[in-house]
Amino acid sequence: MRIPEFKLERYFAKWEFHAPYLLCSSDLEGWRMGDLLALADDDARERWERLGLGYTESTGLPALREALAGLYPGVAADQVLTFAGAQDALFAALNVLLGPGDHAVVTWPGYQSLYEVARATGADVTLLRLREEDGWKVDLAEVERALRPETKALVVNFPHNPTGALPDADTWRGLFALAEARGVYVLSDEVYRLLEYDPRDTLPSAAELSPRGVSVGVMSKAFGLAGLRVGWLATRDAGLLARCAAFKDYTSLCNAAPSEVLALIALRARERVLARSQALLADNLTRLDDFFARRGELFSWVRPRAGSVAFPRWKGPGPVEAFCQSLVEREGVLLLPGGVYDFPGEHFRLGFGRTNLPEALARLERFCDTLPQR
Structure with a gap:
């Protein structure tokens, strides 16, 4: 690569x-650390105190996956896979979804991994430009024009880094309608989700909206726990999830045991x-x-x-x-x-x-x- x-x-x-x-x-x-541990329930406190520092399950601590699934209505614990940060999750998902001859549409400006990892797989990438004069809003007509017969993935990031943009509900669902009509996966970088200033603006996750939706999250942003290096992806596509789990064997393999328990504490006290x-x-x-x-x-x-x-x-x-x-x-x-x-x-x-x-x-x-x- x-x-x-x-x-x-x-x-x-x-x-x-x-x-x-x-x-x-x-x-x-x-x-x-002390402030976070003070939030622990009895079960999490016991897990912390008897924690062994060996390898962990490659798919993630079961209790952690259950807590993460609770962020996504209609998504089960076995439809969540943990990673060592969102970067690891994005790297795996893009490599599994894309390859030579494929095409991806990616919002821009944006986190460089979203388009450079896609390009590194051999796929062609179209950058979907957001514009200041439009309030950084996504234009569905531009999305539709960017999609091709060989498009495999629409890669989006909302709430958006670096602009803080957020589509309205109709535009968000319109993105998924365009993707569904063409059999395109929507890889949604949702690491800033749950940081909406008005809770009514919170959008349904990609994993909720579509069987081809893939939601990526992390403990770093909304939860203020960047040092844990715990990320995840959630999807109802069992085959895609299995391929991502197999790919992860070549990257982080498993999470740090202390990080998993600390993430569990925060999620239960979310x-x-x-x-x-x-x-x-x-x-x-x-x-x-x-x-x-x-x-x-x-x-x-x-x-x-x-x-x-x-x-x-x-x-x-x-x-x-x-x-x-x-x-x-x-x-x-x-x-x-x-x-x-x-x-x-x-x-x-x-x-x-x-x-x-x-x-x-x-x-x-x-x-x-x-x-x-x-």
């Missing part, structure tokens, strides 16, 4: 553990865990609304509808890469320029799931005050 360098991850490798203010992180503030996440995002988003209202001369702001990231556009002097470089060097605040997505324009990813956002935003404001007045 030949696959290009992962630009986003190389960018983070340079800055993530050196910049004190990560104003572009996609994950939420991580839970502390109402409290998600309430913490929602409160943090709501507070930070209010601060961002105020900031961008004051700084309209420097930034274009399409307010996200869900998730923990947004994709503003830099309108100030110089290219966005120079702006991001100067900001991190002078104020220690890291933003992610849109060039890591190979996306044209002057956009940058902004993440607002961390508790130190007020300090980071104050430093960004101070930096903006030093810019020459127009």
Whole structure:
């Protein structure tokens, strides 16, 4: 396999553990071990205390798969397969679904794995561009035009990274209708699901909507547990799930035993865990609304509808890469320029799931005050 360098991850490798203010992180503030263990029910506490550090079941701890299935009405525990993070799940699913001669349609801008892994399988890939002037909305007519007789997979990511876009219910179901009519799988990266600002906007998962729907999730985003490296995919297609399980034998094989139990604790206490996440995002988003209202001369702001990231556009002097470089060097605040997505324009990813956002935003404001007045 030949696959290009992962630009986003190389960018983070340079800055993530050196910049004190990560104003572009996609994950939420991580839970502390003691606070998470305090949420454990009696069964999970006993599992933790008697945990053996041997290999785990390759498909995932049965109790964990049962808890994950609870996120998807109509999906059973044996229709869920765990992985070492969502990246592992995406890698397996794309390699199982696609190969030479196949075609995939992938939303863009987006997480590089969604289209580069697809290309690395030998498949042809059409990027489905989302546009700022349309509010980052997906256009069903463009989707229909992009589909071909050899299309095997429609790869989507909603709530969307990096824009925070979310389709309305009719558009979402329209995507699946187009795919169903052509026998196309919908691989849905749903790692930001359950971070909708209005619960009424929460969309049915791909695994619920279609027998060819494949939902990918992770503990990193909505649950604030990136350090566990627990992801999963859910699908009612037993054959596809079996092929993904066999492919996984060549990647992570199985999850870390402590991570599985800690994920189980969080899932069983998900109402409290998600309430913490929602409160943090709501507070930070209010601060961002105020900031961008004051700084309209420097930034274009399409307010996200869900998730923990947004994709503003830099309108100030110089290219966005120079702006991001100067900001991190002078104020220690890291933003992610849109060039890591190979996306044209002057956009940058902004993440607002961390508790130190007020300090980071104050430093960004101070930096903006030093810019020459127009």
